[in-house]
Amino acid sequence: MSPPVSFLPKWGAWYQADGTTRFRIWAPHYEQISVVLEDGSEMAMSKDEKGWHETCFSCQPGVRYSYKLSPDTLIPDPASQFQPDDVHGKSAIVDQHAYQWRTPQWLGRPWEETVIYELHVGTCGGYSAIIKQLDALSDLGITAIELMPLSEFPGSRNWGYDGVFPYAPESSYGSPNDLKALIDAAHERHIMVFLDVVYNHFGPEGNVLSQYIPEFFSSDRQTAWGQAINFTLPAVQDFFLDNALYWLNIYHIDGLRLDAVHAIAPQSWLQDLVHKIRARCHPERHIHFILENENNDASLLQAGYSAQWNDDAHNALHVLLTGETEGYYGNFAQNPTQDLVLALQEGFVYQGQISPDTQKPRGQPSADLSPTSFIFFLQNHDQIGNRAVGDRLSTQIDSAVLSVAHALLLLSPHIPMLFMGEEWRTKTPFLYFVSHSDDLNRLVREGRQKEMAAFSAFNSQEKAHLIPDPASPETFRRSCLDWAERSQPEHAQIYETVKKLIAVRQEHIVPRLRNARAASSHIWAPGAFAVSWRMGDDRLLELFVNFSDTDITMLTGYAGVVLYRSDHQDRKINHTLKSHSFIATLREGSER
Structure with missing residues (x-):
C-alpha cells in the first residue's frame, strides 16, 4: 500500500522526484508573493485568476523558507509540512517519499475489531518513546492508538487543539520520519493509528491565515474559538480535504477523529468529505472516520462516518458513578440509570429532546444505528483534563464499582476506548497545559479560573489557587505517565483484568458484532x-x-x-x- 504517486496537495511546498519543489499558496488579495529561502535568495510566484500563487524550482529537503507578502512581511507556509523552529520560525521542505516503510502492504483492520487507546504524545515522551510501549499495548489487546492532535503549536506543551499548522507534525515530539517510524512500528504489531484532527478552528498564536489571508474565514459567523472557517470556498475545502488525504496516504494513518464538527458549516461539506477521501485512497484499505459532535447528528453516521464519541453514554454513567450534577452533567441528573440504559440500547440519549442546559432541541433518532456507531468511554482527555485538577475516576470512586464500569465498557457491543494509564488505574492526573507567549499565558490562566468558578468547589478567590497554572512546566510534568507503575502489585492485577476483558471481547463479541x-x-x-x-x-x-x-x-x-x-x-x-x-x-x- 504505497502512497499514490498522483497525490499532490494543492497547498504548500511539495518536494518532487526531479529535485524541484513546487510552492503554492492561496492568497487572493495579494498581487505579488515570493518564496524567500534561508540563504536570502528569492523566487517570484505567478498568480492565477483564482488567487493561487505558484512557483517551482530546484530546492532540497531541509531548506528553510518563507513567503514574502510585502517588503517587510515574511510568513511561514500555512501548509508547512515541518516547523523545526516552532510556529514563528521558517518552514522546512520535507521529502515525504524518503522514508522506507517496513509495512507497505498494511491495509488496516475492520472497524468491529477496534479497541482504542487515546494518548497524548508529549506526556508519553514523544514519537520514539511511544514505540517502546507498543509491545505492552499489543499484549493488552489494544488494536488502535488514537493520537491527540499533532499540528504544530506554540512551545512544547499543549493538548494540541491550539495547533496552527495542520500539515506539520509537532516538532517538539520528533521529526516527520520519527512519526512515520511510530506508525510503521504500530502496524508491525497490527495496531491501527488514528489521528485527532482539528478542522473547526486554529489556535490563537501563530495563525498566519487569520492574520494575512482573512478570506479563509467567515466575516459573519463566530464559533467558541473566534471567526468561523469559511467552508463554502473551494480553496478552503481543498486545504482540509488534502490534509486528510495527506495523513492517510503519506503518513499511512488508519483513521481520523474530527474534533467538534458541530462548529463546521455547512454540514454538507462533512457529508461529502468521507466519500471524496475514500475515492482517493486504496480501495481495500480499512479507513475509519470518528466524530466528536455535540449535535448528535445521526445523519452523519448514516452518511459514512464510522462512529461518534458518545458523550451521552459517558455523562450518564459518570453521574451514576459519582453523583456529580454540575455543568453539563445536570442534563443527566434526573435518572442516570435510565439514561445509561437508553444510551447502551440506542446510542444517543438526546435524540431531539430539549436539552436542559441550552433549552434547545438536541440530537436525532439513533436507534436504527449499529452499536458500533458509538464509541463508549469512561474517561478521555476532555473528561479528565477539563476538571479543575485533572483527577481520574481512580481517585473518585470505589475500586469495585470502577471494575464493574470497566467490564461494561469492554464487553458491550459499542466500540470501547481507554485513556492512557486507565488500564492499570493510574492516579496520575491529566491536567490542562499550554506554553504560549507570556501575555497569552496570562489570559489562559485567567480564563481557566473563570471557567472553573462555575463549579462550587472553585467558586471563590480563596479556592482559585487550587487550580494548577496551565502555563507552568510543572503542570505538564505532573501529567506525564510513569509506565513502570503498571507492573507494581496494586496495578498489575487491574491490568491483567483489563487484558482478560479485552480477550473475552475479541473471542466472543467481535466476531458477532456485524x-x-x-x-x-x-x-x-x-x-x-x-x-x-x-x-x-x-x-x-x-x-x-x-x-x-x-x-x-x-x-x-x-x-x-x-x-x-x-x-x-x-x-x-x-x-x-x-x-x-x-x-x-x-x-x-x-x-x-
Missing part, C-alpha cells in the same frame, strides 16, 4: 439493570450490571454461557446479582 442490534433491557433499581443485544449470529449477548450497594434478586433465571463474571463465583447463572458485580452471558436466541 449486524448486532439492541434486544431488550430491564432496570431493577438505580444502578442495577440488564441489557441485551441480538448479535450478528442471532445469539443474545446479555449484560447484568449492579453498581449499587445492594444485592439484586432476579425473578427470572438466565441460561447460556457465562463469558465473564466479576465476583469469581460458580459460573452457573443464579437468581442473585451481588452488589458491585457484573455478569456477561451469551446464549442461543431461543433459550430461556
